Amino acid sequence: MSKIADAVETEADEYRQGADRPLGGYVVLMAIFSLLAGAAGAVAALRGTRARRISPYDLILVIAGTQKLARLLTKDSVTSPLRVPFTRYRGSGGPGEVMEEVRRDSSLRHAVGELLTCPFCLALWVASGFTVGLLFAPRFTRTVAAMLTAVTGADFLQLIYGRLQQAAEE
Template sequence: MTKVSESVRSEADEYRQGATRPLGGYAVAMTAFGALVGAAGVVAAWRGTGGRRISPYELLLMTAGTHKLARLVSKDAITSPLRMPFTRYRESGGPAEVMEDVREHGQLRHAVGELVSCPFCLSVWVATGFSVGFLFAPRFTRIAASALTAIAGSDYLQLIYASLQQAAEKNE
């Protein structure tokens, strides 16, 4: 066992090339993700819900809802208390958003910090959650995804309005 540990440690050190990369934390996060998805698959097979398909309409809701929920959790100022154990505030970002740095101490804390502060990274988990939701609780999931889709649409309309307003002010 020691030889295997030494080999893994050596490969990890070679991969890192001196950089701080929380490979152990990534492994824990991947294991948790795989276990959750595997458990959902087993329960779906046991309950006979494995053959349910997501409609194109639900996929559209899930796409926009995933975008909005991942962005809300990872960037919104109001959700910063959720990220606080894993990140540090750096500065304001876009409208109602903040930029944060990932905490460096602890491989799992660092890995979770990267996950919860990156909308692209978090969207994998959110989309998986929506997929499981459509499988086991489609009515509730459709309502939640619809609300998030409406919020995302509203956000884009707000940004378009602000851009048009700024353009009009420049022309005056």
């Protein structure tokens, strides 16, 4: 086993090229994601839940809802307490958003910090949650996705309004 562990560590070091990459933490996150997805699939199979075709309407709701929830969880000022164990505050970002730096105390903390500060990374987890939600609780999932889609639309309108107001003042 020691030879295998040494070989894995050698490959990981060669891959990193001296960069701080939390490969062990990524493995843990992939395992958790796989276990959750597998558990959802197993429950669906045991209950006889059949996947339905996702309508274009549901797809639009899930796309916009995923974007907004991933952004809300990774960048919003109000959700920063969720990220405190994994990040450090570095300054203001976009409207209502913060910029944070990932803590690197351990491989797992680093990997979770990257996940919780990257809307692109977290989007897979959020979209998976919406997809599972459509399987088991479609009405509730559509309601949540519609609310998040409305907030996405409101955000765009706020930005447009701000730009128009700024242009009128100039």
